Amino acid sequence: MTDLHRLSIRELSEGLAGAKFSSRELTEHYLKRIAKIDAQVQSYVTVTAEQALAQADAADAAIKAGNATSLTGVPIAHKDIFCTQGIKTTAGSKMLDNFISPYDATIVAKGKAAGLVTLGKVNMDEFAMGSTSESSYFGATKNPWALDHVPGGSSGGSAAAVAADLAPFSTGTDTGGSIRQPASFCGLTGLKPTYGRVSRFGMIAYASSLDQGGPIARSAEDCAYLMNVMAGHDAKDSTSVNKDVDDYVANLNGTSVKGLRIGIPKQYFNVHGLDADVKARVEESLKKLEEMGATLVEIDLNMTEAYVPTYYLIAPAEASSNLSRFDGVRYGYRCEDPKDIMDLYKRSRSEGFGKEVQQRILIGTYALSAGYYDAYYVKAQKVRRLIQQDFLKAFENVDVIAAPSAPTTAYRIGANLSPVEMYLGDIYTIAVNLAGLPAINAPVGFDKDNLPVGLQLIGNYWSESQLLSVVHQYQQATDWHTKRAAIAEENA
Template identity: 95%
Template sequence: MTDLHRLSIRELTEGLANAKFSARELTEHYLKRIEKIDAQVNAYVTVTAEQALAQADAADALRQAGGAGVLTGVPIAHKDIFCTQGIKTTAGSKMLDNFISPYDATVVAKGKTAGLVTLGKVNMDEFAMGSTSESSYFGATKNPWALDRVPGGSSGGSAAVVAADLAPFATGTDTGGSIRQPASFCGLTGLKPTYGRVSRFGMIAYASSLDQGGPMARSAEDCAYLMNVMAGHDAKDSTSVEKDVDDYVANLNGTSLKGLRIGIPKQYFNVAGLAADVKARVEESLKKLAEMGAILVEVDLNMTEAYVPTYYLIAPAEASSNLSRYDGVRYGYRCEDPKDILDLYKRSRSEGFGAEVQRRILIGTYALSAGYYDAYYVKAQKVRRLIQQDFLKAFESVDVIAAPSAPTTAYRIGANLSPVEMYLGDIYTIAVNLAGLPAINAPVGFDKDNLPVGLQLIGNYWSESQLLSVVHQYQQATDWHTKRAAIAEENA
C-alpha cells in the first residue's frame, strides 16, 4: 500500500489488527517518506531507523502472540525535549548537542509500553523558547503548507512532521502556546492538557509551573488515542495530579453540542493585531457550532492586557532558575580550555545558548534579583491569580471559551520580528498556561494565501474529554482537518 500515511490512527490500528499490513511495513513506509521529504522540511533532528524497525518487529511478534494493545505498532515522533534512553536529546540547543539521555521521559516510556514505534526526535525552538522554530541550533523547520513560512513554535517540528505526513502523530509541549500555535499554523489539531494531567518527568524544563506535554495530530480522534497513552498520575513528577483518567476515545461523542454554552470574549476579537482572515474563519467556525446546537454567549475577560507582561516575567524567571544547571561542569556543552571556573561558566553558557535563550535568562535573572523580586516576580504571581479568577468567573456562565489560536497565520521565515512583536503573537495562548487550564486548537479554514487558520477552545480544569468531543463533532461536520499540503501528497 502506497498511501498508508493517509490513514487515521483508528484506520492504522484496524489495519494492523486485521493484518492488512504489518508494523514493519508501516514503519518502513514512514522511514522512506522521511528519507525522501524531510530534507525539504528539516523537521527531524534524529531519525532512529534501526531502533524503529526493531520496535516494529517486536510489535508484530506481540500481535502474533495475541498480546498486542490498541496502538501496538503505530509510529510516533517525539519532540526533542523528551528524554529518550540511548538517543540524543537536544532541546534544539548546542548546549545539549552531545547529550545522550540515560533514561526515558515518562511520556516516552508510556509510549513504549503501549507499543508505539519511535521514528525519531523532532526539531523545536531552542529550549522551547520561541514561536517560529527558527531559534533551533539545527536550523529552521519549514511549514509544509508553504516552505518559505515558519511552522510555529516551539513544537514546530512536531507540527511539521504530522502536516507533511512524516509521522501519524507526535508529542509536543506547551508553555505558552507551543502546541496550539504550531497546530494552528500547520492545519492540525493540538491539545494542551490541564497542568498536572501529563507527567513532566524527563521533559526538559523551560518554565516548570507552565510546561505541559500534549498530543499533536490531524484530528481530535487521533489526539484522543495519544492522550489515552500520555495522561495519568506519575509518582516521579511532584506536579502530576492523582486523578482518574478518562477514556478519551470512548468519550469522543460524550458531550452534546445541543445547548453547549461557548463564551466569546469581546476583548479577544478587538485585539489590534488580529488579521481579518483569521477573525473571519474563526467567526465562521463559531457560526457552524451554533448551527449544530451550541449557544454563543458574550463574556468579559478583563485581564487580557495583563497576559503578555505577566507571562514574560514569570516564564523567564523560571527559565533563569531551570537553565542554571547548564554550567559546563556536569553535562552538555563545555567550552575549550577555560582559564578558570568563572571563564568556564561564562564561555560555556554564552557559546552554548542561543540569543533568545540568553535574552530570557537575563530578563528572568533581573526579575529575580535583589530589589526587583517583590516589584516584578511577586507582583506577576499576584496578577496570575487574578487572570485565573477571571477565567473561573467566565466559566460560571459558559462551558468553553472560544478564541483564535494566533492573531495571524504563519510568518515568513526570516521575517525578523522584534522580540516584542513575537511575544504579542502569544496573546491568545499564554493565559491558558498561567491559569493551568486545558485548551485545544482545531483547523477551521485558510487565509487568502492558503495558509491554515486555527480556532482555540479553552475548557475548565480536567475537561480534556469535553474539548476533544466538541472538536470531534465539529470535524464530523467539516473537512478542514482532512486538507493536506502539497508536500504531504508526495508518495514515498
C-alpha cells in the same frame, strides 16, 4: 501500500490488528517518506531507523501473540525535549548537542509500553523558547503548507512532521501556546492538557509551573488515542495530579454540542493585530457550531491586557532558574581550554545558548534579583491569580471559551519580528498556561494565501474529554482537518 500515511490512527490500529499490513511495513513506509521529503521540511533532528524497525518487529510479534494494545505498532515522533534512553536529546540547543539521555521521559516510557514505534526526535525552538522554530541550533523547520514560512513554535518540528505526513502523530509541549500555535499554523489538531494531567518527568524544563506535554495530530480522534497513553499520575513528577483518567477515545461523542454554551470574549476579537482572514474563519467556525446547536454567549475577560507582561516575567524567571544547571560541568556543551572556573561557566553558557535563550535568561535573572523580586516576580504571581479568577468567573456561565489560536497565520521565515511583536503573537494562548487550564486548537480554514487558520477552545479544569468531543463532532461536520499540503501528497 503507497497511501498508508493517509490513514487515521484508528484505521492504522484496525489495519495492524487485522493484518492488512505489518508494523514493519508501516514503519518502513514512514522512514522512506522521511528520507525523501524531510530535507525540504527539516522536521527531524534525529531519525532512529534501526531502533524503529526493531520496535516494529517486536510490535508485530506482540500482535501475532495477541498481546497488543490499540496502538501497538503505530509510529510516533517525539519532540526533542523529551529524554529518550540511548538517543540524543538536544532541546534544539548546542548546549545539549552531545547529550545522550540515560533514561526515558515518562511520556516516552508510556509510549513504549503501549507498543508505539519511535521514528525519531523532531526539531523545536531552543529550550522551547520561541514561536517560530527558527531559534533551533539545527536550523529552521519549514511549514509544509508553504516552505518559506515557519511552522510555529516551539513544537514546530512536531507539527511539521505530522503536516507533511512524516509521522501519524507526535508529542509536543506547551508552555505558552507551543502545541496550539504550531497546530494552528500547520492545519492540525493540538491539545494542551490541564496542568498536572500529563507527567513532566524527563521533559527538559523551560518554565516548570507552565510546561505541559500533549498531542499533535490531524484530528481530535487521533489526539484522543495519544492522550489515552500520555495522561495519568506519575509519582516521579511532584506536579502530577492523582486523578482518574478518562477514556478519551470512548468519550469522543460524550459531549453534546447541542446546548453547549460557548463564551466569546469581546476583548479577544478586538485585539490590535488580529488578521481579518483569521477573524473571519474563526467566526465562521463558531457559526457552524451554533448551527450544530451551540449557544454563543458574549463574556468579559477583563485581564486580557495583563497576559503578556505577566507571562514574560514569570516564564523567563523560571527559565533563568531551570537553565542554571547547564554550566559546562556535569553534562552538555563545555568550552575549550577554560582559564578558570568562572571562564568555564561564562564561555560554556555564552557559547552553548543561542540569542533568544540568553535574552530570556537575562530578563528572568533581572526579575529575580535583589531589589526587583517583589516589584516584578511577586507582583506577576499576584496578577496571575487574578487572571485565573477571571477565567473561573467566566466558566460560571459558559462551558468552553472560544478564541483564535493566534492573531495571524504563519510568519515568513526570516521575518525578524521584534521580541515584542513575537511575544504579542502569544496573546491568545499564554493565559491558559498561567491559569493551568486545558485548551485545544482545531483547523477551521485558510487565509487568502492558503495558510491554515486555527480555532482555540479553552475548557475548565480536567475537561480534556469535553474539548476533544466538541472538536471531534465539529470535525464530523466539516473537512478542514482532512486537508493536506501539497508536500504531504508525495508518495515515497
